[in-house]
Structures are given as structure tokens and as C-alpha cells.
Amino acid sequence: MPTQQVIVVESPKAPFVLATREIPSPEKGEVLIKTMAVALNPANWIQREYNILVDKYPVVLGNDVAGTVEALGEGVEGLKKGDRVFGRAVKGGFGQYTAVPVAGFLVPIPENASFDEVATIPMAFTSACIGLFAAAPIGLGLNTTFSCNIPPQDGSALVIGAATSVGQFAIQLLKSLGFSRIVTYASGVHSEYLRQLGATECIDRGEVPLESLAAALRAPVKVIYHTIDLAALNTAYDCVTEGGSIVTCQPTAPFDQDGERKKLLFVRVAPNPATIEQFKKSQELMVKNVSEMLKRGIITGNRYEVLPGGVSGILGGLEKLQKGDVRGVKLVAHPHDTSA
Numbered sequence: 001m002p003t004q005q006v007i008v009v010e011s012p013k014a015p016f017v018l019a020t021r022e023i024p025s026p027e028k029g030e031v032l033i034k035t036m037a038v039a040l041n042p043a044n045w046i047q048r049e050y051n052i053l054v055d056k057y058p059v060v061l062g063n064d065v066a067g068t069v070e071a072l073g074e075g076v077e078g079l080k081k082g083d084r085v086f087g088r089a090v091k092g093g094f095g096q097y098t099a100v101p102v103a104g105f106l107v108p109i110p111e112n113a114s115f116d117e118v119a120t121i122p123m124a125f126t127s128a129c130i131g132l133f134a135a136a137p138i139g140l141g142l143n144t145t146f147s148c149n150i151p152p153q154d155g156s157a158l159v160i161g162a163a164t165s166v167g168q169f170a171i172q173l174l175k176s177l178g179f180s181r182i183v184t185y186a187s188g189v190h191s192e193y194l195r196q197l198g199a200t201e202c203i204d205r206g207e208v209p210l211e212s213l214a215a216a217l218r219a220p221v222k223v224i225y226h227t228i229d230l231a232a233l234n235t236a237y238d239c240v241t242e243g244g245s246i247v248t249c250q251p252t253a254p255f256d257q258d259g260e261r262k263k264l265l266f267v268r269v270a271p272n273p274a275t276i277e278q279f280k281k282s283q284e285l286m287v288k289n290v291s292e293m294l295k296r297g298i299i300t301g302n303r304y305e306v307l308p309g310g311v312s313g314i315l316g317g318l319e320k321l322q323k324g325d326v327r328g329v330k331l332v333a334h335p336h337d338t339s340a
């Protein structure tokens with residue numbers, strides 16, 4: 001059997017290590033992707049560190065891949081060897097090849113986009129898009145058809161932790177909805193970039209502490225997307241108008257405020273057994289529309305930095321992520337790069 005290089009976790013909480021594994025054959029309904037770019041997410045080191053959402057070991061983690069179709073599993077139609085695709089690698093993306101179900105997140109790459117750009121999209125974009133577009137209780141219901149052609153809706157929003165990968169997509173999606181006021185809360189170094197994405201006002205979190213955020217905002221906003229800093233979710237309450245809405249992509253951030261008093265819609269965009277079916281249906285609609293969003297320039301991928309060293313470069317990238325040394329960019333590895 002032909003082999004490939006992968007990054008593996010051998011047992012619960014064991015370190016990430018470089019290993020050689022067989023290249024899998026795609027099963028029914030899957031395509032085998034030759035991975036040209038794989039992006040790193042905080043969830044990858046969190047899964048290893050806390051042994052969560054792993055069914056069995058050894059395990060290859062990694063979710064966000066872009067590459068070319070290498071082989072088709074039984075029953076797959078509409079794709080051929082060599083097609084450029086990106087998507088969510090449910091069987092582990094930290095390697096040179098991975099099999100992805102076509103019924104999941106698997107999308108042709110538009111001509112105007114590169115492997116690196118689209119590899120930054122699947123996980124973080126899903127959290128931003130479902131959180132804003134899908135109906136409650138998983139989203140704020142701002143575009144439940146996920147269509148690119150809905151009439152613009154005026155609105156005001158604050159993105160807390162706007163320099164995160166999720167935050168960068170939330171800004172672009174709020175702009176796509178027609179929001180005329182999009183305020184970001186992030187380190188000042190990112191302001192220019194966040195304005196390019198659609199921010200209309202940038203509050204520097206280095207200058208304005210959380211306690212002063214509501215005052216710095218001057219007028220409260222209708223919508224808040226909270227991405228990071230658990231304490232900031234409670235601050236969001238002071239920044240939102242009565243009858244407004246708050247979404248967080250943090251499954252466990254405490255929200256101790258009286259939402260009913262302010263008639264708020266508050267949602268967490270984290271699927272659980274009660275919402276998993278709705279999440280899957282929303283994801284289907286999102287996946288149908290994401291190529292069009294890219295083609296039309298409604299969204300672009302995150303800013304990214306390419307890790308040197310092929311598959312082994314993922315190891316250093318995961319370490320940097322865990323240390324909190326990655327700011328305002330997505331780390332992307334090139335698994336077939338053998339130059340280092």
C-alpha cells in the first residue's frame with residue numbers, strides 16, 4: 001500500500017508526532033483529496049490537550065483542507081480526478097491525503113481563489129456564518145436561506161475578538177447583510193485590516209479595557225458576535241440594545257446577565273444533541289452558497305502565514321497556536337512541500 005506522512009496523536013493527551021500511514025481508499029460517498037494546504041485551528045490543540053471529541057486513538061486531527069481530487073469512492077458523481085476542492089476533513093486533515101464525504105463540507109474551489117485562501121475557511125467560517133445566518137437556537141436568523149441575494153438590512157453590530165479567524169468572517173458577513181455600523185474590538189495593530197474586511201469603527205483592546213467597552217461604543221448595537229475572552233460575553237450585555245441579539249462561538253463562556261429583562265436573543269453556535277439536525281441542515285445550505293460568496297467577493301479567506309517544512313511544519317504551528325502566539329492570521333501548512 002502507498003504511504004503518506006501524517007501528524008498523529010497516539011493516545012489521550014500524547015504529543016503530536018510525525019508518522020507514516022497508509023493512504024486510505026475513499027469509501028462509498030467519499031473522495032480522496034491530495035491535500036495541498038491544511039489550516040490550523042485552536043480546536044486542534046484543545047482536542048489533544050483535553051482529550052475531547054476524539055472517538056478512538058491513535059488519531060489524526062486537522063479539519064480544514066484544500067487540494068485536488070485524487071480518487072472517487074463508490075457512488076460519487078459530478079467530480080473527477082484533478083478537480084480543485086476544499087472542505088472539512090472529518091477523518092483528519094493533518095496529512096498528505098484525506099477522505100472527505102461529499103455530503104459534508106466539500107466545495108469546488110472557484111478560479112479566483114488559491115488553495116491557501118480557501119483552506120482558512122471551513123471551521124471558522126461555519127461558526128461565523130451559522131451563528132449569524134441560521135435560525136435560533138443555533139444562530140441569530142439574519143439570513144436563514146443563506147442566499148447571496150437577500151435585500152440589504154440596515155443594522156449595527158459589534159464583533160468582540162474581531163481579529164480571530166471567526167471574527168474576520170463575522171465582519172465580512174455582517175457587511176454582506178448591509179449593516180452600516182460594524183464596530184470591532186481587537187488589538188489596534190489589526191485596525192487597517194479589519195476596516196478592509198468591513199469594519200466601520202475599530203476599538204483598540206490595548207487602549208480600552210473590557211470594563212470601558214460599552215462607554216467607548218457610545219451607542220449600543222443591535223447585534224454582537226462574541227468570539228473569545230470568556231469574560232467579554234457578560235460585557236456584551238452592556239453593549240447591546242434592548243431587543244438586540246448576542247451570539248457566541250464559545251460553548252462554555254458564562255452568561256450571567258438577565259437576558260429576559262433586556263428582551264435579548266442569546267445563542268451559542270455550538271451543536272449539541274438537541275440541535276445537531278438543525279446544524280447539519282444549516283450547514284448544507286451554507287455549503288451550497290459558499291462558492292458563490294467567494295466568487296462574488298462577498299467573503300475572502302483569512303489572512304494566512306505558510307508554515308515551512310511540509311507536514312512536520314504543522315507541529316511548530318500547533319505549538320505557536322497553543323502558546324497564543326498567532327495573532328490575526330491563520331497558519332497554513334503545505335503537506336506536499338518537501339523543500340525543507
Ligand SMILES: NC(=O)c1ccc[n+]([C@@H]2O[C@H](COP(=O)([O-])OP(=O)(O)OC[C@H]3O[C@@H](n4cnc5c(N)ncnc54)[C@H](OP(=O)(O)O)[C@@H]3O)[C@@H](O)[C@H]2O)c1
Nearest residue numbers: 041042123124127161163164165166186187229249327328
Ligand atoms: N476556529 C473555529 O472554527 C472555531 C469554532 C468555534 C469556536 N472557536 C473558538 O473561538 C475562539 C476563536 O477561534 P479562532 O480560530 O477564530 O481564533 P484565532 O484566530 O486563533 O484567534 C487569534 C486571535 O485571538 C485574539 N485574542 C486572544 N485573546 C483575546 C482576548 N482576551 N480578547 C480579544 N481577542 C483575543 C487575538 O487578538 P489580538 O491580536 O487582537 O490580540 C488573536 O489575534 C477560540 O476560543 C476557539 O476555540 C473557534
